[in-house]
Amino acid sequence: MPELRTLQAITRALADAMEADPSVILLGEDIGQAGGPFGATRGLQERFGPERVRDTPIAEAALAGAAVGAALTGLRPVAEIMFMDFITLAMDALVNQAAKARFMFGGQRGVPMVLRTPHGGGLSAGPQHSQCLEAWLCHVPGLKVVCPATPADAYGLLRSAIADPDPVIVVEHKGLYAMKGELADPPEWTPIGRARLARPGRDATILCYGAALHWSLAAAEELAREGVEAEVLDLRSLQPWDEAAVLESLSRTHRLVIAHEAVEAFGVGAEIAARMADIGFDELDAPILRVGAPFTPVPFAHPLEAAWRPDAARIAAAVRRTLA
Amino acid sequence: MADLLALYRTMLTIREAEMALARLFADGEVPGFIHLSVGQEAVAAGVCSALTPRDSVASTHRGHGHALAHGLDLHGFFAEVMGKASGVCRGRGGSMHVADLSIGMLGANGIVAAGAPIALGAALAHRTRGTGGVAVAFFGDGALAEGVMHETMNIAALWRLPLLLACENNGWAEFSRSETQVAARLSALAAAHGIPHRELDGADALALAEAAEEAVAALRRGEGPRVIEARTRRWRGHFEGDPQRYRDPAEAAEAAAHDPIARARAAFLAAGGEAARLDAIEAECRAAIAAAIEAARAAPAPRWEEERSGAYAPAEG
Ligand SMILES: Cc1ncc(C[n+]2csc(CCOP(=O)(O)OP(=O)(O)O)c2C)c(N)n1
Numbered sequence A: 001m002p003e004l005r006t007l008q009a010i011t012r013a014l015a016d017a018m019e020a021d022p023s024v025i026l027l028g029e030d031i032g033q034a035g036g037p038f039g040a041t042r043g044l045q046e047r048f049g050p051e052r053v054r055d056t057p058i059a060e061a062a063l064a065g066a067a068v069g070a071a072l073t074g075l076r077p078v079a080e081i082m083f084m085d086f087i088t089l090a091m092d093a094l095v096n097q098a099a100k101a102r103f104m105f106g107g108q109r110g111v112p113m114v115l116r117t118p119h120g121g122g123l124s125a126g127p128q129h130s131q132c133l134e135a136w137l138c139h140v141p142g143l144k145v146v147c148p149a150t151p152a153d154a155y156g157l158l159r160s161a162i163a164d165p166d167p168v169i170v171v172e173h174k175g176l177y178a179m180k181g182e183l184a185d186p187p188e189w190t191p192i193g194r195a196r197l198a199r200p201g202r203d204a205t206i207l208c209y210g211a212a213l214h215w216s217l218a219a220a221e222e223l224a225r226e227g228v229e230a231e232v233l234d235l236r237s238l239q240p241w242d243e244a245a246v247l248e249s250l251s252r253t254h255r256l257v258i259a260h261e262a263v264e265a266f267g268v269g270a271e272i273a274a275r276m277a278d279i280g281f282d283e284l285d286a287p288i289l290r291v292g293a294p295f296t297p298v299p300f301a302h303p304l305e306a307a308w309r310p311d312a313a314r315i316a317a318a319v320r321r322t323l324a
Numbered sequence B: 001m002a003d004l005l006a007l008y009r010t011m012l013t014i015r016e017a018e019m020a021l022a023r024l025f026a027d028g029e030v031p032g033f034i035h036l037s038v039g040q041e042a043v044a045a046g047v048c049s050a051l052t053p054r055d056s057v058a059s060t061h062r063g064h065g066h067a068l069a070h071g072l073d074l075h076g077f078f079a080e081v082m083g084k085a086s087g088v089c090r091g092r093g094g095s096m097h098v099a100d101l102s103i104g105m106l107g108a109n110g111i112v113a114a115g116a117p118i119a120l121g122a123a124l125a126h127r128t129r130g131t132g133g134v135a136v137a138f139f140g141d142g143a144l145a146e147g148v149m150h151e152t153m154n155i156a157a158l159w160r161l162p163l164l165l166a167c168e169n170n171g172w173a174e175f176s177r178s179e180t181q182v183a184a185r186l187s188a189l190a191a192a193h194g195i196p197h198r199e200l201d202g203a204d205a206l207a208l209a210e211a212a213e214e215a216v217a218a219l220r221r222g223e224g225p226r227v228i229e230a231r232t233r234r235w236r237g238h239f240e241g242d243p244q245r246y247r248d249p250a251e252a253a254e255a256a257a258h259d260p261i262a263r264a265r266a267a268f269l270a271a272g273g274e275a276a277r278l279d280a281i282e283a284e285c286r287a288a289i290a291a292a293i294e295a296a297r298a299a300p301a302p303r304w305e306e307e308r309s310g311a312y313a314p315a316e317g
């Protein structure tokens, strides 16, 4: 299988989707001429023209709102918000318009739009260019939220998102853009709502998504040296999330650690922990633990940010606690 | 003359429908809260007379008139506002969300100015798909204080999109005079963006229809966005039940002197039209509305079990 970087997998998914469906258009700041702030849309304007790969002004509210209107009028727009932090400016279009149209118009039509946006720290990008805000969106009925951790899922989830009849937020991790991985030929689609077993194990389940997958795999490696076999489950879809797969894994390992880069309090992990404490209660041999960021903004200076971010050591420590 | 009669019929439908809603609301047959456009009917009727069902309309919280003028069926309309299962949105939306996507009526909207970028996107879709259609964003004078209005004007002008920005300038933004809210005049904002702007008497349906026709023709020729600003009057409160303590009664009374329907009637008669034809239209409108209300009354209430899964498309397979 050919190896490529996450960013190239995203470009490929966009190109394949545009090739397959003339109603797919791209909208975003500097995505056309410049090829995207991170290069995800490189070459696409040359290939598909400026009408389908549109450079927008710096106007997130109108860009997201226009995506809603275009999606209601026969297009499948894929909008890019340069940093997830800027999604604050697009919230009305997402929360009050895109998420609600299918429901509040009585099911007449959905809003088949995608919004791609990178989250995550590790680049000393500071408090306004590093946040993981996906839990906000997971809290809104009508939206779907996915977060790929590998090039294959970056491709596969994006293809599924673009074909989906409802609005999907594709949260990418900018720290993973350069990461290499295999992509099947032809590349496969990743169904929304399905977790992936990234590493089988029997002693505890580590549930994670995004960059935390790679910390979790490193933690499992470290634990294996201690004789602990941790299972790593990559959630991939945050809304809807694969409740059955999590319960199934928990029913085998009887211990659950949920890891994500986002602030721990009121996060995706809180929801999953609460749900598993309910439907998985009889299977649990230890309290469900969460590993997430502390309740502060993301700091800038390298030692501060490194201390702030969850990592493999914290995940391994949490697994050990569930086994103590 | 045919035009004037069609406008008369549309305005009368809106007026009669909304006055019926006012009574139904007072009697407790309309839940929630409703914003009426009584006195402003000429704007919806005039602008929408230039459109076809392939064109898109995004509306506001005061959106009944826009929806009806663009062709929303009276039965689906009343049943929706009265919260019935046969409503156009199955009773899930209500007054502030009446929509019929099959005719490009993209919804009234509970969020001030939110319709503008939606219409922008619809205009973009018409352009990209080559449908020949155009989009209209209705908005109030108060909405000009929202940032997204300015983002929308900027992009529409930059991309020369087929977008008509139709402002209903009724002087009010909820309970405040809009001159205390918005420093700029729309004419100046439009000029700054290079967008042609026309200001019209919002009670003059014929003038509005002609201006809309001219603007829509320009949009269809690909000449870029247009602004129509209608100086209009809000006869009633911001919402039904609004005690309007903030409002000078003299101003409210003066507003009612600007009646687009009386004006259309007078124009028709002055041009030698027969009163009987107007009376016949009136009778037809009233009968259609009465029938829609009766049907809505008789319709079943929506049931939660049937609606609860409606936030997403049904899973395939
Ligand atoms: C974003 C937002 N802010 C505030 C409101 C509350 N609100 C509803 S209508 C309105 C006034 C709008 O004035 P205008 O746009 O002139 O419309 P009009 O009511 O005069 O038709 C306000 C403040 C809202 N619905 N949405």
Ligand SMILES: [Mg+2]
Pocket: B140, B141, B142, B168, B169, B170, B171, B172, B173, B174, B178
């Ligand atoms: Mg107003």
